Amino acid sequence: MDLVDIIAEKRFLGQEFLTWLWFKSEIRGGAIDLPGIGDISVVFEKHMLLEYGEGEFHEKIICQGLQAELNEARTGLRMGKKLEQARIVLGRGEYEWLMTLKASVFDFKSVKTPKTMATKEESDEPAAVEARLLEKIGLYEQALQLIDELFRLYLNLRLSAEWERELTLIREWVRAKE
Amino acid sequence: MGLLANSGTFVRFAVEGEMPENFWEFAAARIAANAFKDIDDNFEEYSIGWVSVMNMFDAQFAFASHAVGDYIVLSMRIDERKVPASILKKFCMKEEERVKREKQIPKLSRGHRLEIKESIKLMLTKKAAPMPAVYDLCWNLANNTVLFFSTSSTVHAALEDLFKETFGLHLALQVPYMAAANLLHPSQEPALAGMEASIFL
Numbered sequence: 001m002d003l004v005d006i007i008a009e010k011r012f013l014g015q016e017f018l019t020w021l022w023f024k025s026e027i028r029g030g031a032i033d034l035p036g037i038g039d040i041s042v043v044f045e046k047h048m049l050l051e052y053g054e055g056e057f058h059e060k061i062i063c064q065g066l067q068a069e070l071n072e073a074r075t076g077l078r079m080g081k082k083l084e085q086a087r088i089v090l091g092r093g094e095y096e097w098l099m100t101l102k103a104s105v106f107d108f109k110s111v112k113t114p115k116t117m118a119t120k121e122e123s124d125e126p127a128a129v130e131a132r133l134l135e136k137i138g139l140y141e142q143a144l145q146l147i148d149e150l151f152r153l154y155l156n157l158r159l160s161a162e163w164e165r166e167l168t169l170i171r172e173w174v175r176a177k178e
Numbered sequence: 179m180g181l182l183a184n185s186g187t188f189v190r191f192a193v194e195g196e197m198p199e200n201f202w203e204f205a206a207a208r209i210a211a212n213a214f215k216d217i218d219d220n221f222e223e224y225s226i227g228w229v230s231v232m233n234m235f236d237a238q239f240a241f242a243s244h245a246v247g248d249y250i251v252l253s254m255r256i257d258e259r260k261v262p263a264s265i266l267k268k269f270c271m272k273e274e275e276r277v278k279r280e281k282q283i284p285k286l287s288r289g290h291r292l293e294i295k296e297s298i299k300l301m302l303t304k305k306a307a308p309m310p311a312v313y314d315l316c317w318n319l320a321n322n323t324v325l326f327f328s329t330s331s332t333v334h335a336a337l338e339d340l341f342k343e344t345f346g347l348h349l350a351l352q353v354p355y356m357a358a359a360n361l362l363h364p365s366q367e368p369a370l371a372g373m374e375a376s377i378f379l
Contacts, residue, residue, distance in 0.1 A: 006355050012375035014354035019378060080379055098185075105353050107329040109187045126241060129232055133246050136182060137316050140325060144190065151354070152361045159362075159369045163376075170378050 007105060014103035015051065015082040017154045020166075022083060023173050034149045041091035042150070047100065048073045050081035060084065077174050090146050097143040108147075113139035180314040180327050181231055181251065189334070191324040192360065193317065195347035201319070202245065205345070209244055212344040213237035214255045221304045222259075226340055229255045234312050250317040254337055257308035261299060269298045313337070324349060 024032055025042040032042050048063045050073060061081065063073040073083075084104060090097045095114040102109060113136065123129075157166055180186065198204045214227030214237045230236035230243050231253045244252050273294050274286055286294075314327040315337070326337060338349050350356060358370055 003351060003353070007353055010353075010355040010373075013358065013373070016376060016378075017354065077378065080377070082378070102329075103354070105189070105329075105351075106357060107187070107189055109329065110185045111187070112185045124232075126243065130246050132182065133231070133251055134249075137246075137249060137251075137318075137325075140186065140188070140316075141318070144325075148357070148361060151357065155358050155362055155366075155370070158373070158376075159366055167376055167378075174378055 011104045012082070014106060015084055016158075017151055018083040018086060018101060018103040019077070020154050020170065021088075021150060022086065023170050027169075027173065032150065032153075034146070034153060037092070037146075037149060040146060041089070043089040043091075044086050045089060047085075047087040048083060049085035050076040051084040052076075052079065052081040090143060092142070092146060095139075095142070097139075097146075099143065101147070108144075111140065111143060113143070180253070180312070181316060181325075182314075186327055187329060188325045188327045189329055190352040190357070191326060191349040192352055192356070193322040193324060193347050194350055197322075197347070202242075205244070205250060206239070206242055208344045209239060209250075209252065212340065213239070214257075217257055217259075217308050223303055224259070225257045225308070226336060227255060228252045228340075228344070229312065231314050234310065248318065248320050250315075250319065252315050252317075254313045254315060254340060256311045256313075256333075256336060258311075259303050259306040259308050261302040261306055266295070266299060266302060269302060270295050273298055323352070 021042060022044050025044060030041045030043045031039045033039050046064060049060060050063070051058070051060045053059055059081070061072060061076050063076070085100060085102045087098070087100045090099070097114060098110070098112040100109040100111075101107075116135065116139075157163055209228050212227050214229045215225055217223075217225045227237065228239075228244075229252075230239060231251050232243070234253065234255055236243075244250055270291075274291060277290075277294065278284070278286060311333075313333060316325045318324070324341075326334070328334070328337075334351065341347065341349050352360070355370075359367060362370060
C-alpha cells in the first residue's frame, strides 16, 4: 500500500485514538497512567475539529470554547463524528506541553515546549547555540515520547480482547453527555 | 515556526536504508555537495539546498555546525522566482494588443498567443526576485527519525528528494498507521493491517 492509500484507508486510526484519548482523559479527571512512566495529565482545551463520513457525505464541525463549553463537540460525538484535531495540554511532573494534534496524519502543530531556565540565554556562541538546540530538541522529543506511549497504550488495548469492554465504556461516556 | 521558535509545527519521518560507515565524514561531504546555491545574481528559476538553522545565508557549515550531539540539524532552503498570475496575464494582454495593432489583424492564433505567453513569462521570471523559504530539520541518529518543520505535502516531496539525493536514504512519513507498525510487536502487524473502524455510538 502506498502512503496515499494508507492515509485514506486508515484515516480512522488516528481519529479513533484521539477520540479515545479524550474519553480517557475525562474519566480520571485528566490523569492517565502510562506504563513505565506513571501518571501524566492530558487535558483537551479550546479548539476541536470533528469529522464524519467520506467523499460527498463528508461533514466536519469546528468547536471553540473553554473546556466546560465543548457542547457542540459532545453533540458531534453522539452523531458519530470522531475527533480529527484537538488542542491538548500534556503534563508530566513540572513540565507542560501544548500542542494541536491533527489525528489522521499526525501533524504536530503549534507545539509549545515547557519554559526552562536556559531558555533565557541568548548568546550566539557556538556552544550556547548547540546547548539551546539540544535542549529544544530534547523537549520536543519528550512530548513525542508521551504521544507514542499513549498511542501504544491505545493500540495494545485496541488489539486485545479488552477492547470490547473499553468500547462499552466509551459508548456509555458518549451517551452520558446527553 | 522553526526549531528554535517559541512554538513549532512539525511532522515525523522514519529514515530507511543502510547508513554508510564513517557516517559523520560522509554526511559532511554530502551536505557540502548539496548546500544551497544563491540565485540572486543569475536568472535561475529555482534553487534548493541545505543551510545552517541559525543563518539562512550560511551554506558553509563552519566547524561542522550541522552536527549537534547525536543529531544532524539543518535547514532546507528553497528560493524560487515566481510570477503572480495576474501580472503575467496583464503583460500578455498588453503584448497581444501591441502585436495585433502592429500587424493590423483582429485576432491572434492560439499558437501565436502561447508563444507570446512563453516569452513574457521568461522575461518576467528573470526580473522577479527569488522568494526564499526555509524549513528546519532535525535528524536523530540514535533512533533514525527526522522531525521536519512543515506540514505541507509539496514541501515534504521536495524534502524527500533532497534527502535521497544527499544521503541516499529514504524518508517515510510517520502517519498513524506507520507509527503504529513501529510501536507494536511484529507479531501484531497482521492484526493492525486487518483493523477496521470501531463505532463509538
